[in-house]
Amino acid sequence: MATVYSPVQGFSGQVVPGAVFSNGVAEVENASALAYLQRKGYSFTPPKGVQVASEPEDIPEHVEPEVTVPGMPGSNASRGELAAFAEGMGVETEGLTMAQIRTKIKAQAAS
Known part of the structure; x- marks a missing residue:
């Protein structure tokens, strides 16, 4: 293990x-x-004696941990609404896409 x-x-x-x-x-x-x-x-x-497989078996190629952030604007929100929410959490949004802002909000909420 x-x-x-x-x-x-x-x-x-x-x-x-x-x-x-x-x-x-x-x-x-x-x-x-x-x-x-x-x-x-x-x-x-890895523990002694355990060899890590080079390729995963029956594990999805891309799985993101789901972080729920109470009050975060939904997918229909404007960039301005999302940026205002993020900045209220102390997240800098200048030059970021909406997807990048959502990622930063989730990371901030998880910390």
Whole structure:
């Protein structure tokens, strides 16, 4: 079993089957899950005697942890509405796309 650390400090939730994080840390046994998480920026040290698979088996190619931010404007909101919400959280929005602003809001909320 390897201890895996999320790049999002304090993240809690499931990223892939077999990788459930609590406060940014998960215990993972599946070698394919470990390989996937490593490619996505998660850090870990595999336990002795465990070889990490080079390609994942039956793990989705792209899975983002879902962070719900209460009060965040929906998908129909204007950039101005989203930027105002983000700036109220202390997130700088100048030069960012709406998708980038949403990502920064979620990262801020998860920290």
